[in-house]
Amino acid sequence: xxxxxxxxxxxxxxxxxxxxxxxxxxxxxxxxxxxxxxxxxxxxxxxxxxxxxxxxxxxxxxxxxxxxxxxxxxxxxxxxxxxxxxxxxxxxxxxxxxxxxxxxxxxxxxxxxxxxxxxxxxxxxxxxxxxxxxxxxxxxxxxxxxxxxxxxxxxxxxxxxxxxxxxxxxxxxxxxxxxxxxxxxxxxxxxxxxxxxxxxxxxxxxxxxxxxxxxxxxxxxxxxxxxxxxxxxxxxxxxxxxxxxxxxxxxxxxxxxxxxxxxxxxxxxxxxxxxxxxxxxxxxxxxxxxxxxxxxxxxxxxxxxxxxxxxxxxxxxxxxxxxxxxxxxxxxxxxxxxxxxxxxxxxxxxxxxxxxxxxxxxxxxxxxxxxxxxxxxxxxxxxxxxxxxxxxxxxxxxxxxxxxxxxxxxxxxxxxxxxxxxxxxxxxxxxxxxxxxxxxxxxxxxxxxxxxxxxxxxxxxxxxxxxxxxxxxxxxxx
Amino acid sequence: xxxxxxxxxxxxxxxxxxxxxxxxxxxxxxxxxxxxxxxxxxxxxxxxxxxxxxxxxxxxxxxxxxxxxxxxxxxxxxxxxxxxxxxxxxxxxxxxxxxxxxxxxxxxxxxxxxxxxxxxxxxxxxxxxxxxxxxxxxxxxxxxxxxxxxxxxxxxxxxxxxxxxxxxxxxxxxxxxxxxxxxxxxxxxxxxxxxxxxxxxxxxxxxxxxxxxxxxxxxxxxxxxxxxxxxxxxxxxxxxxxxxxxxxxxxxxxxxxxxxxxxxxxxxxxxxxxxxxxxxxxxxxxxxxxxxxxxxxxxxxxxxxxxxxxxxxxxxxxxxxxxxxxxxxxxxxxxxxxxxxxxxxxxxxxxxxxxxxxxxxxxxxxxxxxxxxxxxxxxxxxxxxxxxxxxxxxxxxxxxxxxxxxxxxxxxxxxxxxxxxxxxxxxxxxxxxxxxxxxxxxxxxxxxxxxxxxxxxxxxxxxxxxxxxxxxxxxxxx
Numbered sequence: 001x002x003x004x005x006x007x008x009x010x011x012x013x014x015x016x017x018x019x020x021x022x023x024x025x026x027x028x029x030x031x032x033x034x035x036x037x038x039x040x041x042x043x044x045x046x047x048x049x050x051x052x053x054x055x056x057x058x059x060x061x062x063x064x065x066x067x068x069x070x071x072x073x074x075x076x077x078x079x080x081x082x083x084x085x086x087x088x089x090x091x092x093x094x095x096x097x098x099x100x101x102x103x104x105x106x107x108x109x110x111x112x113x114x115x116x117x118x119x120x121x122x123x124x125x126x127x128x129x130x131x132x133x134x135x136x137x138x139x140x141x142x143x144x145x146x147x148x149x150x151x152x153x154x155x156x157x158x159x160x161x162x163x164x165x166x167x168x169x170x171x172x173x174x175x176x177x178x179x180x181x182x183x184x185x186x187x188x189x190x191x192x193x194x195x196x197x198x199x200x201x202x203x204x205x206x207x208x209x210x211x212x213x214x215x216x217x218x219x220x221x222x223x224x225x226x227x228x229x230x231x232x233x234x235x236x237x238x239x240x241x242x243x244x245x246x247x248x249x250x251x252x253x254x255x256x257x258x259x260x261x262x263x264x265x266x267x268x269x270x271x272x273x274x275x276x277x278x279x280x281x282x283x284x285x286x287x288x289x290x291x292x293x294x295x296x297x298x299x300x301x302x303x304x305x306x307x308x309x310x311x312x313x314x315x316x317x318x319x320x321x322x323x324x325x326x327x328x329x330x331x332x333x334x335x336x337x338x339x340x341x342x343x344x345x346x347x348x349x350x351x352x353x354x355x356x357x358x359x360x361x362x363x364x365x366x367x368x369x370x371x372x373x374x375x376x377x378x379x380x381x382x383x384x385x386x387x388x389x390x391x392x393x394x395x396x397x398x399x400x401x402x403x404x405x406x407x408x409x410x411x412x413x414x415x416x417x418x419x420x421x422x423x424x425x426x427x428x429x430x431x432x433x434x435x436x437x438x439x440x441x442x443x444x445x446x447x448x449x450x451x452x453x454x455x456x457x458x459x460x461x462x463x464x465x466x467x468x469x470x471x472x473x474x475x476x477x478x
Numbered sequence: 479x480x481x482x483x484x485x486x487x488x489x490x491x492x493x494x495x496x497x498x499x500x501x502x503x504x505x506x507x508x509x510x511x512x513x514x515x516x517x518x519x520x521x522x523x524x525x526x527x528x529x530x531x532x533x534x535x536x537x538x539x540x541x542x543x544x545x546x547x548x549x550x551x552x553x554x555x556x557x558x559x560x561x562x563x564x565x566x567x568x569x570x571x572x573x574x575x576x577x578x579x580x581x582x583x584x585x586x587x588x589x590x591x592x593x594x595x596x597x598x599x600x601x602x603x604x605x606x607x608x609x610x611x612x613x614x615x616x617x618x619x620x621x622x623x624x625x626x627x628x629x630x631x632x633x634x635x636x637x638x639x640x641x642x643x644x645x646x647x648x649x650x651x652x653x654x655x656x657x658x659x660x661x662x663x664x665x666x667x668x669x670x671x672x673x674x675x676x677x678x679x680x681x682x683x684x685x686x687x688x689x690x691x692x693x694x695x696x697x698x699x700x701x702x703x704x705x706x707x708x709x710x711x712x713x714x715x716x717x718x719x720x721x722x723x724x725x726x727x728x729x730x731x732x733x734x735x736x737x738x739x740x741x742x743x744x745x746x747x748x749x750x751x752x753x754x755x756x757x758x759x760x761x762x763x764x765x766x767x768x769x770x771x772x773x774x775x776x777x778x779x780x781x782x783x784x785x786x787x788x789x790x791x792x793x794x795x796x797x798x799x800x801x802x803x804x805x806x807x808x809x810x811x812x813x814x815x816x817x818x819x820x821x822x823x824x825x826x827x828x829x830x831x832x833x834x835x836x837x838x839x840x841x842x843x844x845x846x847x848x849x850x851x852x853x854x855x856x857x858x859x860x861x862x863x864x865x866x867x868x869x870x871x872x873x874x875x876x877x878x879x880x881x882x883x884x885x886x887x888x889x890x891x892x893x894x895x896x897x898x899x900x901x902x903x904x905x906x907x908x909x910x911x912x913x914x915x916x917x918x919x920x921x922x923x924x925x926x927x928x929x930x931x932x933x934x935x936x937x938x939x940x941x942x943x944x945x946x947x948x949x950x951x952x953x954x955x956x
Contacts, residue, residue: 001844003500006564010492013568014485017575022481031587035818038591046599050846060572064836067588071578079585084577086484090491094538096570096786097495099562100549107557109509110545113516121524146624147830157679176681181655194829197806201635201827203654203681308574309832328675340513349679349827351672352625354787358542366479368528 001053009053016057017089021072029076029432033067041066069432074453077461078434080246080274081379081405081449085306091362092308095355102353103345112341115144115357121364122301123315125280129292132315134342142315143322143347144356148273149194151298151314152240154322154348156185156198159238159267159295161325167235180204184229185238188217188252190245190438192271198240205234215248215400215438217241219256226264238267241294243287244275247436247445248400248408251275251287258293267295267321273312275404277304278380281373287403295321304379304405305372306363306451311356322347379405379448382458386446389462395469399441405448408436411469415442424468431461479531487531494535495567499550507554507910511545519544547910552931555939556912558724558752559857559883559927563784569840570786573833580831581823590819593622593835599842600779601793603758607770610793612820620793621800621825622834626751627672629776629792630718632800632826634663634676637716637745637773639803645713658682662707663716666695666730668723668916670749676718683712693726693878693916695719697734704742716745719772721765722753725914725923726878726886729753729765736771745773745799751790753882755782756858759851765881773799782857782883783850784841784929789834800825857883857926860936864924867940873947877919883926886914889947893920902946909939 001009041063070076072084102111116134119142123133134141145151160183167179183204187195188211199206207229209221226236239261241252254270261268270291276299278284291297298314301307316322323346345351364372380403387402390409400408410418415437422435422444436445446461479487519541548554550562580589594612597620601611612619623629638661645657661682665673666689677684685707687699704714717739719730732748739746748769754777756762769775776792779785794800801824823829842850858881865880868887878886888896893915900913900922914923924939 001564003496003564006567007492007496009564009568010495010571011489013571014488014492017488017571018481018485020575030584033587035583035587036591037587038595042595044598045602046596046842046847048847050849051843053844056840056843064572064576064588064592067586067591068576069578069584069586071576071586079579082577082579084575086479086481086487089484089571089574090487092574093488093491093495093567093571094542096567097498097562098542098546098549099560099786100547101557101560101787105513106508106547108545108547108549109511109513109515110542113514113545114542117516117520118524120522124523147828149829150827153827160681175659177655177657177659177661179655180658180681181653183655193806197804197827197829200806201804203638203658308577309579309830326675326679328671328678349628349631349675350625351627351675352787362534364524365529365534366531369524369526371528 012057016060024070024073025075027065027070027073028429029070029073030426030429031067031069032429037067038063072450072452074450074457075431075461076449077447078432078445078449080447081304082309083302083305083307085308085363085367085451087362087366088306088308088359091359095358098355100355102355103351104343105341108355109341111353111355111357112344114355114361115344116141116341118357118360118364119143119313119315122313122360125369126276126288126299127279127285128297128315131317132297139318139320140316141319141342142313143342143344144360145312145314145348146310147312148192148271148298148300149197150349151296151312152195152269152271153198153201155267155269155296155298155314156202156204156238156240157349158322158325159269160202160204162267162321163235163237165324182233182235183237184234185240186222186225186236187240188242190215190217190247190250191240191242192246192273195240195271204238211250215245215250217252217257219253219260222257223260226260236264236266238269240269240271243270243272244404246274247438249275249404249406250400251403254290254293258290262293268293270294270297272297272299274300274303277301278376278404280305280369281376283377301360301363304376306367306375307359311360319347375451379453382448382453382455383407383446385455386458386462389459393466399438399443407446408443409446410441410443418442418444420472421469424472425465428464428468430464490535494538502548502551503553505543505548505551506907507548507551507556508904508907509545509547510907515545516541550928550930552928552935553909553939554927555925556910556923556927558925559782560787561780561783561785563786563841563845563929565840565844566784566786566837569837573836576833578833580833581829582821583819586833587819589831589833589835590822592833592839593822594619594820596835596838596842597621597791597793600791600838603847604754604766604777605757605763606775606793609795610775617796617798618794619797619820620791621820621822622838623790623792623826624788625790626670626749626776626778627675628827629790630673630747630749631676631679633745633747633774633776633792634680634682634716634718635827636800636803637747638680638682640745640799641713641715643802660711660713661715662712663718664700664703664714665718666720668693668695668725668728669718669720670724670751673718673749682716689728693723693728695730695735697731697738700735701738704738714742714744716747718747718749721748721750722882724752725916727753727882727884728878729881732768732771736768740771746771748772748775750775750777752778752781755779756854756882758783758847759854761855779838779841782854784845784853785837789838797825853929857931860926860931860933861885861924863933864936864940867937871944877916877921885924886921887924888919888921896920896922898950899947902950903943906942906946908942
């Protein structure tokens with residue numbers, strides 16, 4: 001395909017995308033296929049001679065769309081949102097076409113420098129303490145990674161490296177593995193599964209502590225665990241607190257956890273993957289109070305800030321904590337401008353990196369801060385509308401406070417009834433939601449996901465649930 | 479921006495991209511900017527009210543392009559290639575627009591299923607042993623990750639988990655950290671820096687063994703190290719062999735290393751990130767002989783198979799080795815179809831994943847296998863043409879055998895002279911190359927990178943080098 005054919009096909013693809021996204025509501029959010037559906041639809045081997053563009057495009061609907069979960073259907077209410085906006089897509093098109101791999105400053109200066117710019121822009125939008133921002137005076141700054149999972153692992157590994165260095169300072173002959181076996185990290189039972197996975201991959205012990213009745217991780221719980229572990233000779237080194245947990249959007253108590261971590265010299269990492277976007281609104285910024293205690297702070301613009309997956313951002317007050325953990329430096333990557341701008345390859349696990357700051361830049365400039373705030377507020381208000389509908393029906397209960405775009409609710413009765421209800425809602429196919437449990441109680445999570453979800457879709461979803469409940473209350477759910 | 483405006487702006491972006499890529503030769507491959515160049519060109523904060531599309535696009539040339547390294551300029555000969563083709567870009571546009579996060583089969587069945595299809599297609603194109611492919615009878619299969627760095631770390635962590643399980647079987651009270659301190663891994667001094675980084679992040683010891691005179695990692699070197707380490711009570715668990723090293727494109731001796739790993743029960747990982755694409759050509763497939771000994775095999779279609787970054791593929795004979803290392807399983811991700819198709823979230827570090835198989839599918843279908851083979855052969859032949867030019871000039875020497883698209887060469891004389899030569903070539907700005915060292919000898923790496931590089935560009939590059947040498951031989955290089 002040459003540039004002239006690309007002009008033609010690219011424009012056809014733009015139209016296909018515009019058509020797809022503007023008519024997405026006609027599709028089932030969750031497709032009706034069985035595992036292995038694709039096998040009979042595709043060849044066993046790649047073609048030797050090229051297929052035509054027409055042949056390929058003819059296959060998109062029956063092969064790809066047939067089995068696609070439509071995350072941007074306004075009736076999709078599962079997981080947490082993932083961003084998808086036209087400005088973000090346009091920025092990503094340009095990024096793909098530039099196709100530079102920005103592992104050092106020299107390998108594409110704009111890739112590093114625009115990332116520094118947008119990380120400071122975002123940091124200011126969240127009113128992060130200035131120590132987290134790039135400035136000629138400090139060592140702070142931010143970097144774009146793929147996902148909150150990757151961020152948590154990255155920070156845990158950097159914290160581990162810091163403590164290995166510290167302990168080796170006094171015990172130079174102690175082996176790294178032996179030091180690691182003495183380290184202990186903490187999170188709550190409401191933290192995302194990726195936090196536990198990070199400890200597994202980091203080969204460090206992690207204590208998963210009980211959250212309070214609202215799902216929040218409390219200071220006294222942490223302090224008790226630290227005392228017990230220190231008495232056993234263990235070294236507390238890492239705490240992961242969550243602002244906006246996946247299960248019920250609880251907010252861990254930073255103002256309790258923070259001073260403890262500071263006193264004990266523990267790396268405090270904040271995972272605000274979903275809720276973090278809301279802190280651009282003055283109404284929600286108080287939820288971030290206590291961030292000044294954090295060593296590292298993460299949220300994912302790809303969740304709720306109109307940026308396409310993947311794009312998760314993390315800030316640290318002292319970037320040397322990252323680079324000391326990740327630096328390996330061969331000649332072919334050295335360049336004469338080292339030192340002034342960050343060489344981001346030392347900030348994370350991979351070497352290569354895409355030009356992801358472009359899509360953030362497109363989003364921030366083409367939406368503007370005010371519109372991005374309005375979109376967050378719209379979603380929170382819609383969640384509160386759904387909450388009202390649930391509360392108005394005696395058969396249902398709301399199980400957690402509604403702060404962001406998530407409503408946790410359940411049919412009053414056993415877990416089994418709610419499992420049945422969930423299955424019927426998803427089998428019905430008009431909307432899609434997923435469940436969670438807290439303290440043994442199973443409930444349904446209704447999330448405002450698509451940017452286009454409106455009050456009509458909220459009412460529609462509630463009507464679907466009412467219909468499904470009607471059908472089952474007359475048979476086996478009672 | 480609504481769908482109608484996107485139609486307009488998307489088409490403008492398609493034209494911008496077509497113009498950019500078809501006139502890229504007019505730009506300097508390496509931009510002429512100093513670190514921090516962007517600061518005075520951008521605002522300190524994101525705009526509150528949106529900027530117009532025109533304002534944004536007006537900034538692309540003076541802010542972004544001004545500091546971009548043009549990897550797809552046919553005069554760019556640095557690092558290794560990274561793919562960028564129109565079919566790949568079109569597949570990626572669709573992937574971004576779908577915007578689904580395929581962490582489970584249910585979160586978007588097409589995302590998992592198409593990945594299974596293209597991983598088998600690619601595996602067959604490389605004639606991988608059938609145990610590496612998905613089949614109803616076996617546990618083999620492949621998965622797309624971001625980069626070879628991520629793949630190496632993933633496989634090293636899975637190997638570590640396997641050995642921890644094994645050793646714990648006999649010593650249930652031994653702590654993981656203590657076991658880890660007894661594990662030892664091996665690679666050669668020509669392996670990519672990410673291999674050493676993987677051992678750092680995995681907190682395991684790694685012995686970096688000396689390669690032979692051609693840069694290859696040999697069996698007797700490995701065997702000697704294993705014997706010595708076992709005598710010290712260490713447990714050899716992981717070997718990373720490279721096919722096509724970064725420095726000089728050496729091929730480690732799989733047929734020597736493989737039987738040793740098999741006999742000793744060591745996980746053999748093969749990193750063929752760059753050269754792997756060439757194995758689709760029957761001429762080069764013999765270089766992969768011995769892959770049957772590998773536990774895991776990796777190459778990066780985003781390097782030399784016309785697929786845009788990021789897209790690195792890895793196959794294992796036993797996927798349970800991955801899933802046992804990476805499984806953490808919360809309720810909100812469970813679905814009723816588990817077990818039949820892979821839940822890729824258990825195969826790697828991150829939870830979320832983009833629909834990257836689409837761009838592979840677009841590339842394989844719109845190029846066809848034959849054309850992809852031709853493009854590999856074109857690059858190898860161009861490298862051989864460059865080699866001839868170097869060999870015809872007595873002042874220069876070729877320092878390694880030319881097998882793929884890389885020519886390692888140097889000006890006969892001191893390292894300092896060659897450092898000076900490199901700096902002058904890159905300051906001149908018409909072409910861009912980077913250096914490497916082997917056994918203390920500094921040399922220049924000339925790589926065929928862009929898909930559009932032709933014999934004219936090879937001759938042009940050599941002429942530039944001749945001119946630069948002429949200028950300096952008359953002054954200070956002698």
